[in-house]
Amino acid sequence: MDRTLLKKGQEIEVQIDKIVFGGEGLGRYKDIAIFVPMSVPGDRVRVELISVKKTYARGLITEVVEAGADRVEGGRLTFEDFHGCDFAMLNYESQLKYKKLMVDEVLKGVGRLEGYEIADTIGADNPTNYRNKIIEPFAFKGGRIVSGFFKRKSHEVFEVEENLLQSPLANKIVRELKDILNKKRISVYNEKSHRGVLRHVMVRTTSYNEAMVVLIVRGEVDKKVKQALYELRDRCSEIKSAYISINNRRTNVALGDKNILIYGKETIKERLFDIDFNISPTSFFQINLEQTEKLYSKAISYFDDVDNKHIVDAYSGAGTIAMIMSKAAKKVYAIELVESATRDAIATSRENKIDNIEFINGRAEEKLIELIDGGHKIDSIIFDPPRKGIAENILHKVNETSIDEIVYISCNPSTFARDAGILDQLGYKLTKVQPVDMFPQTSHIEVIGKFIKEA
């Protein structure tokens, strides 16, 4: 078919055949691939085309003509209807099923891998209100300060009364904060003019029902903004730590360079495996506590034997995995780039009298190489890098050693698949893969892989 027959803005009817990596449904119109966000296999949908390319087009649903079996009921159609959750149109069991299929597909497609065992996705008992950290942008709309999430592919803020993924405590704090800010009539940052004050709010909540609030502003520590945080504490006694973060840059990154403690403690604590971990505003901490316990247990079970071993925890964040493994290991090296995270980890280890971890602050691509070049004994490595994956020089360096076991946790299956492909070429075979649903209602998925060097 001549694709020029398709035009942006046109409405067509499509049968959805599958969900592809990234979470969109895929169907065909004549011989053109049509990607349809928020659709499920078996759906027959009317879509309005929002872009038309040479070999494919993308359309947004205007009507579900016939619903696929995995679709939830309730007549909701859009990303906004589902509070910005791009997988919430699927019932929960099906989310888990498609996540496993997506991981498998990307391992075969990107990594060209085969011969591994892939387990069913580990699901959550609580697939809503699980997030312990939220960051919401502010906007000024209809004469009011609002906050929420950005609409799909736009910078227009969409507000919801009770966010589906946030903890009830975070929902309450954000609601009270907006009420206070509206009464104080503090200006909202405008990214075009680079003027105005309020940019984002970040709230971390814990299983102790405590919270940290970080108000991110342009300018300086203003009296009115400070006052707003004090009034917020009067309304929400759960807040144990409050910061103002100054972000004067033209950037999409929320947190600024200067984070100033306004009241309370510098860190809040969260408990995992009987350890209370310190968390600063800028330190990484997994956002879903229930699933983190399952993720770490499974990852650690992938090691043949930890007892008395020398382990590297590369990309170690606030030191969670290192500290859990230190109970059985002889020594753990914890390598982390962000200074506050290393500082938090050191404080946690002291408070818990853990003395067999060496905390190394710096880039894994330099510090791990130094460890290896320094001749330190290393039996196994656990990697848990950010979305961009592991720097390639690390994988080549590891290959020069006698380390024959690697466990790799990833929040991005496509870079995981790329790195697994490189490891495969080096002789490290991917033997087992475990998808873990850290992000229910969204198409994001965490994976754990075990690699063994062939003798």
Ligand SMILES: C[S@@+](CC[C@H](N)C(=O)[O-])C[C@H]1O[C@@H](n2cnc3c(N)ncnc32)[C@H](O)[C@@H]1O
């Ligand atoms: C996905 S988090 C994992 C943290 C930790 N393992 C956990 O489960 O909480 C990735 C961590 O890698 C850190 N990081 C990012 N780039 C890095 C680099 N080049 N070298 C070392 N750490 C890095 C981030 O600051 C973050 O703490």
